[in-house]
Amino acid sequence: MSDNQTFFGTLETAIAEKTENLNAKVLPGVLSNFQLLHTCVKNMYTMLVQRALIKPDPYKLEKKITEIILPDESAYMENERSIVMGTRFSDYESMLEFVCTYYKFSTDHLDLAQTKRLLDLATCIDWRAFSINSSKVNTRGLATLVNEAHIHAPQMVLSLISDSLNKSSAAVSAIHSGLTDFVNFQREAYKFEVRKKVIENPAFDKTTLSSFSAEIAEIKRLFPKILGKKQYYSELIQEIVKEDCAPEKEQFRQQALARLRIAEKKVREVKQKVNTRAMLLDTVLSLSALAPQYEQVISKVESNHAVLSSEHNSFFDKLKRALRQAFNLKAAPEEYELVIVNQKNEARTTKKIEYNTFFALLVRKQQFLQSFADTQSEEFRKITAAAEETVLGFINRQLTDNREILLQLNALDEYFKSQASAANKDKIKGMKMELVTMKNTLVKSNQKRAEYVSVAEEKMQLEKLGINEDGF
Incomplete structure (x- = not known):
């Protein structure tokens, strides 16, 4: 041939x-x-x-x-x-x-x-x-x-x-x-x-x-x-x-x-699909980082409250307490009048808080946040099993609640400093560092929430247009 x-x-x-x-x-x-x-x-x-x-x-x-x-x-x-x-x-x-x-x-x-x-x-x-x-x-x-x-x-x-x-x-x-x-x-x-x-x-x-x-x-x-x-x-x-x-x-x-010549088939790189549920759960865990921060704040609030209370220990204060105990009367509520500053426009409003009620709120919030800090906990498993829409609603509520508490804590920090007598000012424990850390945690959590919303909306829109995540 x-x-x-x-x-x-x-x-x-x-x-x-x-x-x-x-x-x-x-x-x-x-x-x-x-x-x-x-x-x-x-x-x-x-x-x-x-x-x-x-x-x-x-x-x-x-x-x-x-x-x-x-x-x-x-x-x-x-x-x-x-x-x-x-x-x-x-x-x-x-x-x-x-x-x-x-x-x-x-x-x-x-x-x-x-x-x-x-x-x-x-x-x-x-x-x-x-x-x-x-x-x-x-x-x-x-x-x-x-x-x-x-x-x-x-x-x-x-x-x-x-x-x-x-x-x-x-x-x-x-x-x-x-x-x-x-x-x-x-x-x-x-x-x-x-x-x-x-x-x-x-x-x-x-x-x-x-x-x-x-x-x-x-x-x-x-x-x-x-x-x-x-x-x-x-x-x-x-x-x-x-x-x-x-x-x-x-x-x-x-x-x-x-x-x-037939080109050798290249293994197509599979586009990593975005796991939106994982994004949500990561946001939840980010929020749980507030728990130890609350713990530090609670300790200082309790200490500062004790300092202010010690200033009300005169003879007449002791007499009032004795009479209340004798006649089984409830103590008058301990109210603090706080000046709340709006971070956006610097507007100031006053708000009265009852100390014991507010302190109990801080303790409950710390315990609740701590309950889902562990991914093996019952509370975290419940969140994991919920629909994405439900988890997003939970995150939105936590962001709103904790922002409101943070505003009040900033005001309370100023209140403690302004109300303490000259002799006790050095005993007041400032909370500024802890509150800045809490604010940063909320900002980070909100960014994660916004990223999830953006990805979820884009995914939904592409599905409406008949395009899947691989582009076809």
Whole structure:
């Protein structure tokens, strides 16, 4: 068997295997990414219309599409952007829908010309280098509109924009890779067909296979007779002849086989799905860090209260206590009049608290927070078993309650310092450090809560749009 026949047999096997790979994996993958790109573009178009940044095309439904036509790329006046880009982006979305609905992605139904049009459509807006400085008119115009959409946009819109841009870029990269692979196959499949039907034909003069010019002339002679109206590509015919006659023909043959090689399947990195329940439970544990902080505050409150009480130990104070005990009368409530300072606007309000009631509240709060500090505790297991909505409500209540207590503790700290006599001021234990630590714990817990809410809202919105966390 000659080396030409050996190469022909190797090519035939490679073509068959590559055809199967393209039809089973590569081209269906290209279609899936066109569908993803269409979903992202449609969502972006709807968002821009809703935010009144583009004008919807009034003739959209009347336009009949029979082939791929790229959106107009001519320059336009800046004050016409909303109308012009509204029409062009609408046309782009419609063209993607046409491709996803009517194109058949298989080796039997796509030729080189169609593949080129698909590549041009996927890349006519440069999603991979999406910038207001793009050299492409429509990319530049759309990027400007998207930047405007960011202004005063709610978190849901910002997430939609970011998600759509990232997935559009990834989809176009995958489309470009898949179609480039297919173009390489089409070129080699064309060359193989010429070999099989022309060079292997009994009428072909095999003596010409040793001469570059003679082989080209012989192929040209038989090509129209055997392949009829099939396009004659001089560049590809020259590649065939180089693989047969050139001194470095072995190198050219290996390059041809390399273009048909099936890429080893890469293990797709599975996107780590965000565990929203874990985010909530982490917030709960963050709140439980308040327990030891309350314990320190309780100790100082009790000590400071004792200092103030010791100042009411005159003869008459002792007499009052004796009379109450003799007649079994309840002691008068010990009330503190606190000045509450609003941290946002510095507004001051007064509030009376009954010491024993407030102290009991601090003790209960410390014990309650301590009850779910241990992940093995019964209280934490109850929280873990609850619905996410219930846990979020629990967190919101704890944040509100503890903020209110913190305000009162700050006021109580000032009260102790101001009410103690000169002789006892040194005995008052300041609580500023403990209260700052409590405030930081609440801020951290609130940040965790906000992160959960943001992720949960984004997840819910994407589900409404029919996009799962993997992007399909």
